[in-house]
Amino acid sequence: MEKNTQKPKEMEDFVSQLKKQDDYNLQLGKVLKRFYIIMIVIYILLMVINPFADLSVLHRVIGLLFVFAFSWFAMLFSRYQKDFRDVDYGLPTLQMLENVVKRYRLSLKTFLQIIPPVVLVAIALSLTVYQSSSAANAPYRVLMVQLVFFLIALVAGYAGYEVWKVKHKPLVDHAREMLKELNRE
Template sequence: MNTKNNISDKYNHLLDINRLMSGLKKEDARNVRISRIFQWLMGGMSLLYLLVFVVNPDHDLTWGDRVGGVCYVVGFLVFAIIFKGFQDEYKSIDYGLPTMVMLKKAAERYRLFQPKKLYALIPVLLVDMGLVFHSLDGHQDGSMSIWDFQLFYLACLVGGLGVGIMIWRVKQKPLRDAARELLREIESE
């Protein structure tokens, strides 16, 4: 069976189990680094917002600024905890598992949308709530301001999603496709 025709010639080298393992280890190590960086970044953002919007004694800060600041702090803390979980998940990958199990786990790990990780929307919504509270206090016409902030936030989320999908297509999809193809090849034998 010639499975190499099923995957673009560009990624044929990944159909060798040793090269695929090397690619998986490299990408998993990269994900550990990225998760660690974002964990610290989100922790730093949480501390910054805590100092600027919550504990700041400035009398010009309104209740909306303070409540919005609390939403930001909690949202960024939850993001930091989620990234810590991702970091731990990638650090604990066992490449010594039986080949079929390891390939199934790799294919699942590099799936684009993972319903089991929808909990990551919680901090996104918390940060959005912070934006809403800030926009309520900052302008006379609160509804227009909320709309503007929501459009801006949605545009940022869609842009970030687009960049994430492009990175996935270049870095992780070839690994997932190769793992699935090798898995099909092993199962058909």
């Protein structure tokens, strides 16, 4: 008898945690999408209005690379925002738990989706450094910028993994555990 009253309470607590995390992720997605849209507008305005008299074709290419990268990130966060806005807690328990696992698991697909904009930013940074360096030290400076950028990306990726481990992995693990229990019954 105690087991039956325990399960609804456990599910209620779990759904409450989910709603809180989903709301947080929804707000984060909105903020990051807005940030990237603002950056896109700034870069486009700088290229169109051209407050600098010596804006070369290379400068414009660099600006376009940043605009493409920021657009890609904005689209990713738009999709991320949609995923958390459209969550339906009224679905049957089995389907709702499967959706939780799908929504919060780490996936290779998600990782692969962020590689193109990161590469675009890396190329834009390299071109920026290259065009502002003398021919003699340009390769060294580009290499140093790429090394620093790679290290920053590595640290950011590891920080993201740690956040996932603390905030999202427990939700995935708990949902999987509940799915196993439901499938046994």
